[in-house]
Amino acid sequence: MAGLSQEDRNIIKNHPLTSSVNHLQGVLQEAEKIYESRLISYDGAVDSLDQLYRGATSGLLSVLxxxxxxxxxxxxxxxxxLESDLGHLVERLKKTKGIFKYDDYxxxxxxxxQRLPDNEIQDVDKWNIDIWKxxxxxxDNIPQSTPPTSIPPSYDSTPVKSTSSSQKGSEQTHTICRRVLDPDSDSNWAQFPDPPTQDNVLTWWFRLQEDLLSESRSTYYTTASKADLTxxxxxxxxxxxxxARGGSPLQNKHDWTDILVVGELKKPKEKIRTKATLLQISCSVREVFAAQPTRRFVHAFTVCGTKMEAWVFDRAGPYSSVIIDVYADSRRFFQVLVGYTMMSDEELGLDxxxxxxxxxxxxxxxxxxxxxxxxxxxxxxxxSFQRAIxxxxxxxxxxxxxxxxxxxxxxxxxDKRRPEAELLELAGQQNVQGVARIIGHSTITNIADMRRDLTFDDKRYDFKSAPPSTASSFHQSQPLTEPCRLDIRRKSSSRKRRSPDKGMQASKRSRSINQPSRDTQEENKLAFSIQSAHRPSLFDRxxxxxxxxxxxxxxVISPAGQPIYDYRxxxxLLTALRDAIKAHQSLYLDGNILHRDISENNIIITDPGKADGHSGMLIDLDLAKEVGSRRSGARHQTGTMEFMAxxxxxxxxxxxxxxxxxxxYVLIWQCARHGWEKLNELQGHGQDPPKDSMxxxxxxxxxxxxxTYKxxxxxxxxxxxxxxxxxxxxxCIKHLxxxxxxxxxxxGKEGLIVGTPQVPQRLYDPIIKAGGRSSKGITKFACIIGDHQLKVFLYVNAKDLQRAFSSKRKHTCWTVWLKHHKMKCPFINDLSHLLPDIEFLELLFTGSHSYFFKYTLNLTGRNHGSKEMHGRKTPSSLNVKCMIT
Structure with a gap:
């Protein structure tokens, strides 16, 4: 490094770097991370010309x-x-066309x-000196002029791709393999550890990497503990x-977002191609997909004893190579081992x-x-993203x-399903209301292209998933602690599965002790004649x-919203669900499109002011189908188990x-499952849901x-x-x-009817009407009790309230619940217990959608006495002012 005189050191000490440099750390870290995963050369002479690195570097020099x-x-x-030198360097970076050697910077x-905390004064002074050095x-090392080049750089914000990178990596792989396996070579790398214990294999692996793979794009690491993975x-x-080579300063820590390939080592060769081994490697692959959800595919491999198997996991499933014997097919073994380290972004499946x-x-x-x-x-x-393979x-x-x-x-x-963009455009042409509108779309790639030139034999794996745990279903989007299974089809907490087997028949209809009259049964039987009993169009083939x-x-669709399970x-909840059902009605009757994938993930809460008056909308027409169209021929239908009919x-x-x-089912799920979470948020302390939920x-x-259970x-x-x-x-939702x-x-005569009426309005109209009544009847308002500023939430039936105002009674008879918000008040638990002690005073005034009134809580009448609330005496009665909207 360049030396510094004492005068230079004094200047640096008197002019420490400002916080402006700190603001660049995020951008520089991002540039480093991307650069490490996108190197396109291996000899150090030519590095990426991507504008990202040039821009991040020039930004740093401008600040300095x-x-x-x-x-x-x-x-x-x-x-x-020095500022003049830096200015010339920045200007040259912006204007020069050609090779940008990011390694120099x-x-x-x-x-x-790597800046250290400011309280470590001695280290900060050293850091300032190191920066200017x-x-x-x-x-000193950057040439004062840059020779022109005939190769134009890329400035379209897209990572630069070298047309020869794959060829160069392949050539280097063959060179290394010849070096290792040449009989005249003095290397002993062909001698695989015996016995092949994990420690022995790792030692051998990293010695080979140190000696032969110093110029590779990527580097192998291992983890000593679970804490090494973040x-x-x-x-x-x-x-x-x-x-990618380079990595973070702490090489013993690895983030799942940086992992390119995963490998599993086992001593017994009998464990190759077993369910347990595949499941174990699949768990790691699933973590990679979760951290990199736009990843195309992930490479993985297993080495069991002296046997190796290479795997690729994509969204259609995993597939593998033949089993490679380390000794009998040593050339192929080394080609795989070395080849992973030389792969380009496309070959690694990166986005x-x-x-x-x-x-x-x-x-x-x-x-x-x-x-x-x-x-x-x-x-x-x-x-959001799907945590699955x-x-x-x-x-x-x-x-x-x-x-x-x-x-x-x-x-x-x-590829057998109609693109969602076409269905959304059709819905727009038919003036469907309450469904997202399309802004733009693009077709990127497909499995067939990624698997081109691969030959598959008739052997198939039949690894079935383990039963899901109860606890995992409580997680919302990005549930990171659920048990891993290879064949998990779910979005957020929802379990997605294929259609059932063809031979499955409907269970016998059960009877209830609370059956309606014979006339009602006959009427229902006529109205609910089942339209069809065929197999679904999306079915295993x-x-x-x-x-x-x-x-x-x-x-890309609009408007943006929040999933319905984030209701406040x-x-x-009710207004969003009501409007989503209206949207479904319009989609089906006006657009002639059936959604077929209703779940808590495909209903969003929207701002009526930005969504044409809709409080809820339908999204995700991936599985939708135009009514009357032929069967798609897709291999299977995925559905969200909790909500499947x-x-x-x-x-x-x-x-x-x-x-x-x-x-x-979405409504029931939001109340019985997510409702407990909302209740705990409201009260500021936890209440446990039923331990053994139905x-x-x-x-x-x-x-x-x-x-049968449903x-x-x-x-x-x-x-x-x-x-x-x-x-x-x-x-308040139970009646609905x-x-x-x-x-x-x-x-009907045979019990519960689950068939489909010929006339859709027979179901749509009463359901939408009931939802509208409930959403109007359930009203929320906040109260301030006296000068204690206790904020509470009260749910009350608006009609009952109106009747109370119209009467002259001193006491009301509402069925209401009073819940606390972030404050604990021991003498008020449930307003239903205090009904005899509510003394109605007067209705102050009414607005277009609001009531303003006040009443008194007579606390002494319930033997509350003079209780302490946050160190203050509670009066015998409290004046309460309320606004209901």
Missing amino acids: QKEGAACNLHSRIGDGK RPLVHLVI AVFNLI GSQAERQVDLLLR TFIARDEWGNKSITVKGPGNSVEKVLQLGQML VCRGTTCFLANNGQVEGVAKFSWVS NGEEPYDNRVLRCL SPLE IEVLLNIDHTYRHDLESFF LREWYTGTYKKIA RGNMEAGGFEYLLQEFPPDFE CRTIRGVLFPY
Whole structure:
């Protein structure tokens, strides 16, 4: 490094670096991370020309140019100050076309990234000196002029791809293999450890890497403990992992976002190609997909004794090579081992569709509706992703083009299904209300292209997933602690499964002790004549094809919203669900489109002011189908287990009624499962949900068992047991649930009817009407009690309140519940206990949608006496002012 005089050191000490440098750490870290994973050369002479690295570096130099030390330190190449040298360097970086050697700048970048806390004064002084040493060293080593080049750089914010990178990596792989296996070579790398214990194999592996793979793009690491892996709540170790060369300063720590390849080592060779071994490597692969949800595919390998098997996992499933014997096929073994370290981004399955600018901002380019002009949209935060391997891999980001805010969705959908963009355009042409509108779309790649030139034999694996745990279903989006299973199809907490087996038949209809009259039964039987009893159009096809060709598409829709399970009150839940059902009605009757995938993930809460008056909307038409169209021929239908209709579980064609049944299950799930979480948020302390929830049976066991159990829950008697799992704050929704159950599940001669009426309005109208009444009747308001500023929430039936105002009685008879918000008040638990002590005073005034009134709580009448509340005496009565909206 360049030396510093004592004068230089004094200047640096008197002019320490300002906080402006700190602001660049995030950008530089992002540039480093991307650069490490996208090197395209291996001899150190040519590095990436990506604008990201050039921009991040010039930004750093510009900040350093303005520092006080730069204005006072003398130039080493001229008569001026160092700031002039930095200015010339920045200008040259911006104007020069050609090769950008980012490696020359990395020592300086690393020093900035590694800044220590400001309270470590001695270390900070040393850090300042090291920074300026690195600056002088950089200027000394950078040529004063850059020769012109005929190779233009890329400035489209897309990572530069070298057309010869794969060929060069392949050539290097063959060179290393010849060096290792040449009989005349003095190396002994062909001698695999014996016995092949994990420690022996790791020692051999890293010695080979140190001697032969010093110029590879990527580097092998191992983990000594579960703490070595970050970026996931799941505690997991990986025997071998591959990440880009360079890495973070702490090489013993690895984030799942940086992992390129995973490997598993086992001593017994008999464990190769076993269920347990595949499941173990699959768990690691699933963590990679969870941390990198837009990843195309992931490489993995297992080495058991002297046997090796290479795997690739994509959204259609895993596939493997033949079993490689380390001794009998040593050349292939070394080709795989070395080849992983030389792979390009495309060969590793990394995402190359999302572009990044010099500051790390992400953007995508999509076509407008009807394949019109291209649009560039900026991506914001990630909203959701699917934590699974074999699935649609749905991943959503906020997106903005400066005019409208929307959501960009990436998903892998069967090529036999109609693209969602076409269905949304059709819905728009039919003036469907309450469904997201399309902003842009793009088709990126597909499984068939990624597996081109591969030959698959007839051997297939049949590894079935383990039963899901009860606890895992409580997690919302990105549940990171659920048990790992290879064949998990779920979004957020929802379990997605294939359609049931063909031979599955409907269970016998059960009777209830609370059956309606014979006339009602006959009427229901006529109205609910089942439309069809055929197998679903999306159904397993006896393995006619080796894999399901999924297509990766990007779809940008508007408006943005929040998933329905993020509701903030029962009122918000009901209004969103009501409007979503209206949207489904419009989609089906006006657009002639059946959704077929109603779940808590596909209903969003929207701002009526930004969504044409809709408080809730439907999204995700990936599985939707135009009514009357031929069967798609897709291999299977995925559905969210908790919300699948009984007949769908029993392999009967999907109808509009099944979607309405799924809406009903969504409502029950939000109350009985998520309602406890909302209650605890409201009260500021925890209450436990039922220990043995009936809802657990909605997603465990066989399809037939789940259908049978759901049917029992929908019986009049069984339904009341289900309602008992609602938390107290959701008592006001029970009547609505009973009403909808009666509409969807009437009784006939043979018991409960689960079939589909010929006339859709027979179900839509009463359900929407009931939801509207309930949302109007349930009202939330906040109270301030006296001067204690105790904020509470009260749910009350507005009609009962109006009757109370119209009467002259001193006491009301409302069925209401008073709950605390973040404050504990021991003498008020349930307003129903205080009803005799509520003294109605007067209605102050009314607004268009509001009541303002006050009343008095007579505390002494309930033997509360003079209680302490936060160190203050409680009066015998409290004046309460309320506003109800």
